[in-house]
Amino acid sequence: IGAVNLMSVKVFGEVEFWFSFFKVATIIVMILAGFGMIIWGIGNGGQPTGIHNLWTNGGFFAHGIVGMLLSLQMVMFAYGGIEIIGITAGEAKDPATSIPRAINSVPMRILVFYVGTLFVIMFLFPLYLVGTNGIPFVLTFQHLGIAAAASILNFVVLTASLSAINSDVFGVGRILHGMAQQGHAPKVFMKVSARGIPWVTVVVMMFAMLIAVWLN
Numbered sequence: 001i002g003a004v005n006l007m008s009v010k011v012f013g014e015v016e017f018w019f020s021f022f023k024v025a026t027i028i029v030m031i032l033a034g035f036g037m038i039i040w041g042i043g044n045g046g047q048p049t050g051i052h053n054l055w056t057n058g059g060f061f062a063h064g065i066v067g068m069l070l071s072l073q074m075v076m077f078a079y080g081g082i083e084i085i086g087i088t089a090g091e092a093k094d095p096a097t098s099i100p101r102a103i104n105s106v107p108m109r110i111l112v113f114y115v116g117t118l119f120v121i122m123f124l125f126p127l128y129l130v131g132t133n134g135i136p137f138v139l140t141f142q143h144l145g146i147a148a149a150a151s152i153l154n155f156v157v158l159t160a161s162l163s164a165i166n167s168d169v170f171g172v173g174r175i176l177h178g179m180a181q182q183g184h185a186p187k188v189f190m191k192v193s194a195r196g197i198p199w200v201t202v203v204v205m206m207f208a209m210l211i212a213v214w215l216n
Contacts, residue, residue, distance in 0.1 A: 001162065002206040005169045008195050009091045012170055019163035026156045027113050030137055033144055034120030043143035049124055057126040078114065082106060084167050087174045091196070165209070173201035 004015050036042035038049050061068055085102045089095045121136045141149035177198035180189035193199045 176201040
């Protein structure tokens with residue numbers, strides 16, 4: 001990850017594209033498979049599961065209001081990262097066109113990848129059982145007869161984690177560089193490579209993550 005961020009922004013973008021591709025493809029397949037079970041009973045012996053889990057067995061608040069409030073910390077984490085769009089503006093090829101286009105696509109992506117996935121999970125599984133019998137993604141693929149579902153999801157989770165780290169190093173590196181330019185961080189963070197990469201901040205971030213891993 002450190003090497004990727006020390007190269008050009010183009011390399012970072014290419015690596016991030018492939019990291020994201022695996023998780024996006026998995027989510028789309030999961031949504032389609034889920035609707036196949038809900039409507040036609042595919043993988044469920046031909047018996048459609050329907051959408052009754054939305055209001056039965058506790059519905060949206062299977063664990064009460066407290067359960068919903070406790071889940072917000074994960075929700076906030078899941079939505080983090082959108083700000084990276086703004087950070088890339090300084091290095092985008094045509095920011096006047098590409099940045100607005102990226103921002104305008106965010107609501108649709110949220111509806112498909114977040115809301116769509118959640119609805120499929122809520123349709124298929126009683127909410128009070130979610131997380132107790134396994135990961136919903138794994139269970140959905142296992143219903144389709146994919147024995148290696150757990151291994152596939154582990155690979156996707158790994159690439160998603162690498163994607164998150166990759167984006168964090170990129171974003172925090174640029175933020176520290178900008179803070180240094182404004183006098184709010186050590187001036188050494190202003191140093192950039194011949195390709196315009198704030199290499200000092202990238203190196204600092206990598207050391208910080210290594211320390212965090214060691215402490216963990």
